[in-house]
Amino acid sequence: MRTSIATVSLSGSLTEKLTAAARAGFDGVEIFENDLLASPLAPEDIRARCADLGLTVDLYQPMRDVEAVPEAEFARNLRRARHKFELMGRLGADTVLVCSSVHPLAEDDDALAAEQLARLADLAQDFGVRVAYEALAWGRHVSTYDHAWRIVDTADHPALGTCLDSFHILSRGSEPQDLKGIADIPGEKIFFLQLADAPLLGMDVLQWSRHHRCFPGQGGFDVVDLVRRVLHTGYDGPLSLEVFNDVLRQAEAGPTAVDARRSLLLLQEELGIVALPAPATPTGIAFTEVVTPDAEPVGALLGSLGFARTARHRHKPVELWEQGEARVLVNTGPAALPHSRLRSRAGTPLDGTTLAAIGLESPDPAAAARRAEALLAPVLPRRRAAEDAPLDAVAAPDGTELFLCATSRPGLPDWRADFEDDPHTPAPPGELRVDHVALTQPWHQFDEAVLFHRGVLGLDPQESVDVADPYGLLRSRAVTSGDGAVRVPLTVGAAPGDDTAHARHIALATDDVVAAARRFTAAGGRLLPIPANYYDDLAARFEFADGELETYRELGILYDRDTHGVFRHCYTRTVGRVFFELVQRDGGYRGYGAANAPVRLAAQHTAR
Numbered sequence: 001m002r003t004s005i006a007t008v009s010l011s012g013s014l015t016e017k018l019t020a021a022a023r024a025g026f027d028g029v030e031i032f033e034n035d036l037l038a039s040p041l042a043p044e045d046i047r048a049r050c051a052d053l054g055l056t057v058d059l060y061q062p063m064r065d066v067e068a069v070p071e072a073e074f075a076r077n078l079r080r081a082r083h084k085f086e087l088m089g090r091l092g093a094d095t096v097l098v099c100s101s102v103h104p105l106a107e108d109d110d111a112l113a114a115e116q117l118a119r120l121a122d123l124a125q126d127f128g129v130r131v132a133y134e135a136l137a138w139g140r141h142v143s144t145y146d147h148a149w150r151i152v153d154t155a156d157h158p159a160l161g162t163c164l165d166s167f168h169i170l171s172r173g174s175e176p177q178d179l180k181g182i183a184d185i186p187g188e189k190i191f192f193l194q195l196a197d198a199p200l201l202g203m204d205v206l207q208w209s210r211h212h213r214c215f216p217g218q219g220g221f222d223v224v225d226l227v228r229r230v231l232h233t234g235y236d237g238p239l240s241l242e243v244f245n246d247v248l249r250q251a252e253a254g255p256t257a258v259d260a261r262r263s264l265l266l267l268q269e270e271l272g273i274v275a276l277p278a279p280a281t282p283t284g285i286a287f288t289e290v291v292t293p294d295a296e297p298v299g300a301l302l303g304s305l306g307f308a309r310t311a312r313h314r315h316k317p318v319e320l321w322e323q324g325e326a327r328v329l330v331n332t333g334p335a336a337l338p339h340s341r342l343r344s345r346a347g348t349p350l351d352g353t354t355l356a357a358i359g360l361e362s363p364d365p366a367a368a369a370r371r372a373e374a375l376l377a378p379v380l381p382r383r384r385a386a387e388d389a390p391l392d393a394v395a396a397p398d399g400t401e402l403f404l405c406a407t408s409r410p411g412l413p414d415w416r417a418d419f420e421d422d423p424h425t426p427a428p429p430g431e432l433r434v435d436h437v438a439l440t441q442p443w444h445q446f447d448e449a450v451l452f453h454r455g456v457l458g459l460d461p462q463e464s465v466d467v468a469d470p471y472g473l474l475r476s477r478a479v480t481s482g483d484g485a486v487r488v489p490l491t492v493g494a495a496p497g498d499d500t501a502h503a504r505h506i507a508l509a510t511d512d513v514v515a516a517a518r519r520f521t522a523a524g525g526r527l528l529p530i531p532a533n534y535y536d537d538l539a540a541r542f543e544f545a546d547g548e549l550e551t552y553r554e555l556g557i558l559y560d561r562d563t564h565g566v567f568r569h570c571y572t573r574t575v576g577r578v579f580f581e582l583v584q585r586d587g588g589y590r591g592y593g594a595a596n597a598p599v600r601l602a603a604q605h606t607a608r
């Protein structure tokens with residue numbers, strides 16, 4: 001099906017919006033009136049620009065407060081409409097959206113609304129234009145799609161149809177009986193279909209619509225079900241995204257358009273109208289990769305955690321550190337350089353150390369890369385050098401490199417083959433494995449990141465939680481594989497220069513966090529000190545065995561429980577923007593210690 005996007009969903013000038021939409025592969029656009037009014041381009045130039053970019057102008061919108069008004073008022077509306085229909089001819093747009101009136105003079109009179117909309121449609125017809133009437137969820141008298149359709153049906157005019165908008169419909173209720181009426185609308189009378197999702201918030205519907213819409217798959221509405229119902233009517237117009245969102249208004253148009261189109265591809269895949277390579281959900285973490293200008297502090301930290309440097313890359317400045325099943329690459333190559341230009345909030349240069357890549361163990365690396373590419377993820381060069389193994393890798397929205405790995409699997413390229421073992425240092429027999437890898441995200445990319453990890457990698461998003469940081473509020477949402485072998489909490493919300501809240505971390509699972517913490521400190525490692533107040537509160541909330549709480553207090557071990565089990569965890573100091581966590585997950589505990597995160601974040605700010 002054709003896909004379209006409303007210019008209001010993208011930031012920048014009209015030209016920037018059009019370019020971004022075309023580059024992301026959209027077939028058309030809805031031109032929002034304000035974008036046209038603010039553009040220095042004449043309508044004919046906009047039309048030509050769209051044609052050059054391969055875009056059709058699928059809708060001009062909105063016309064407001066047209067119907068069910070006193071005759072003198074309606075005469076003025078027709079005059080206004082004539083101007084707009086002329087403009088649409090110059091623009092090359094054949095459909096105009098009229099949203100249901102919020103005008104104080106509008107009357108609760110369906111017959112009048114139908115009669116006036118028919119007269120509007122008469123005029124539109126003279127200009128070769130069609131009118132699509134849409135119920136705003138907060139319309140004064142018409143606020144539901146079935147009411148708007150009844151009026152259109154009564155008007156019975158070939159140039160008048162309805163526009164369905166998933167937000168207005170689903171924000172008012174999405175029980176099957178609320179949606180049954182869609183089947184009664186003939187497909188050819190649905191002139192347009194606008195799609196938006198939204199998080200389920202208990203708030204005023206106008207504010208919800210104007211500030212919190214998101215792309216399908218990023219909120220809580222069942223947009224797929226709605227579109228399926230609309231397609232059953234025979235509707236064959238475009239699937240068009242109309243997302244009013246405060247964050248997207250500030251984000252760059254190019255990446256937003258890609259995010260938008262990925263959302264539509266996934267929606268069409270669910271509907272069975274687009275075939276994409278099937279997801280090959282990762283089965284484990286093969287490695288994590290830290291880039292750093294100086295391998296020494298990272299190596300010292302890894303050493304205290306019981307890791308040993310077991311191998312080196314054959315032609316790149318990359319070391320492999322191993323302990324148990326956990327593997328960390330330490331890369332001091334050119335990738336480490338751009339980060340060294342980062343500045344902290346205080347303006348001081350940041351240590352560029354960061355977690356820049358993850359190796360995901362994949363059941364089928366090539367297929368996983370094909371799916372990622374089909375979903376518009378940048379595919380990274382398969383070989384960095386002629387001698388390297390041809391590895392499949394793609395970039396996540398934030399630039400994190402995701403290597404799709406087949407570790408020690410015969411017949412498939414093996415990242416491990418690029419490393420030469422140090423004959424003197426075998427991997428230590430430790431017990432650590434990666435429990436989770438926490439990836440902080442740029443503030444404007446959270447919804448995109450969650451959709452990417454779900455749609456591209458096949459990971460399941462978990463509940464979203466808010467975490468208080470001393471200098472902001474962070475939102476955190478983990479994406480996981482069904483068996484928990486891959487767990488990636490995504491976090492966002494910190495000011496860009498806040499290096500504490502932006503630090504990423506690798507959590508290592510152990511069966512005995514007290515023993516692991518003691519080994520770490522005995523090896524010279526320093527754990528993050530946790531305030532005494534925290535332990536006083538723990539004593540109030542839980543009962544502990546004799547001496548247990550004292551041990552946690554002494555080491556800085558945090559404690560949490562859910563309905564399944566118990567979580568004990570502690571943190572190393574931070575190097576640049578990377579730290580480690582030791583975790584003990586017992587009895588099927590599902591979370592990540594979110595209840596403790598505010599204390600941890602405050603302690604990390606203090607430690608800096």
Ligand SMILES: O=C(O)c1ccc(O)c(O)c1
Pocket residue numbers: 061062097099134136165194209210242
């Ligand atoms: O918020 C609004 O005014 C508005 C305008 C046009 C639309 O298509 C819509 O869904 C909402």
Ligand SMILES: [Mg+2]
Pocket residue numbers: 134165194242
């Ligand atoms: Mg709309």
